[in-house]
Amino acid sequence: MAFGARVLKTGIAITLALFLAGLLHMTPPVIAAVAAIFAVQPSIYRSWRYMWEQVQTNVLGAVLAMTAGLLFSKDPVAIGLVCVLIIAICLKLKMEETVGLTLVTVVAVMDAAGDWHFALNRFVLIMLGLGSAFLINILFFPPNPRKQFIAQIHSVFAKMSLLLRTVISNEVKEVVFREEKEELERSIQSIADKYRLFEEETKKLKRGKVSHIRQLIVYKQMLLALQKGAAVLDAVQQHYFQAVRSPETDTLYDEHLEKLLKYHEQVLLKFEEKLKPDIRLAPSGGKENDRFIDTMIERYTANPEGKVRLAIVAAAVYDYGYHVGRLDKLVGREMKEEAAGETGEPDGT
Structure with missing residues (x-):
């Protein structure tokens, strides 16, 4: 405690x-x-x-x-x-x-x-x-699992972002990286515990109201996106540096991870309605993510020798991008539902 x-x-x-x-x-x-x-x-x-x-x-x-x-x-x-x-x-x-x-x-x-x-x-x-x-x-200070959950999401994302931005370039000392990664895993587990508390309280005390169930789906996806990001760190640590690769490949992975992290950050800001209305989110979880995996597949098909490990890492990166994109859609749908509820108009879905 x-x-x-x-x-x-x-x-x-x-x-x-x-x-x-x-x-x-x-x-x-x-x-x-x-x-x-x-x-x-x-x-x-x-x-x-x-x-x-x-x-x-x-x-x-x-x-x-x-x-x-x-x-x-x-x-x-x-x-x-x-x-x-x-x-x-x-x-x-x-x-x-x-x-x-x-x-x-x-x-x-x-x-x-x-x-x-x-x-x-x-x-x-x-x-x-x-x-x-x-x-x-x-x-006195009644428990608020939702508020605690959202605060932890941002805190853990910041830790994960730092590690993912430096993992390909291998800039951080191994001891420091290992300690930070272990701390990240503990923090994600803590978030999972908070989610279970919030889910339990919502279903038992609020009687499964539709709006609350929608919120639960969004929060669960937030947790899943973080877990998929942490899975990228595992894949890189276990496979990337043991694979045969070129500096161009390093740059490709590094740049795509940077785009995904920016996209993830924007989605979280969008959820809290902190973005300007005219800001367009980077499409890294959709077409950009598809282009990345297509490029990797083409490279590995043309020269498969020694590229199996890189394919595993590419799949983990793609999966992370997919779940951030799914989070974006769920957040957008939730905001649309809330707006429709406030105006009393149907949302058209």
Whole structure:
């Protein structure tokens, strides 16, 4: 977990849980604090789902623990067996995330050897911590996966752009290139995680509204375009420098990658409506990309010896250009749909 809003919210949730427990004279307040630590989630939907699942498994755990406590008192073996049973039930219900806090409830209740007042006190403390975390997650810096996703897209594109602009010319030191590439891969994985959060929240909380589904398609294509760009780096690293090539070939690849990156950048700016209306986007993802792959095919057909590796790289570059072009079309369609929605007119599609 990186230091950010979620870290701060965890601290505030702990403070609120401890304050409320003290205000209600409930002891020990540390149980409410532990519950609050577990409950701060990266999205509002996950916060609600986590709290609801915790309520279910904690009620079940408290009932089983009370029953076992009445029958077996504080017997360590009985406590261990009940914990195993609770873990099995949570796994069966696909509520793995609730296991830790539910076990806290089970052990605390069984330690009371069937005392109903004690068990109720522990259960209320845990619900107090969960409620505090849920409230803080909604009221303070509420999670905004969409905003975070778009910000990361630009940040990761900048990293990828630097690497793709220098990979053919081989200007960057190998150690630096490797470190930057590993960082890029981690960042793309982080974006993929953010996309899953946004997709989950959109489908569960917004009931699959058509406009939101269209947005999801655009965001998924943004992620895919970055993944295809990173795949070009892999192809170059594994095949390009081991192939027989001429300086002219280096120039051809370098110039086409430069055009694709400019095109990709323009599409992202177009999505955020930052381009002037009269700006024409470079057609690198369409006809220009087709011309590039046609040129490569002609060269490799005329002189195939030692060119298989270059063909692999050319295919990766073409695939990247294709997906940037597809992103351009999806962004254009989304903007058209939004404009039609604002004016109340049909878009003609």
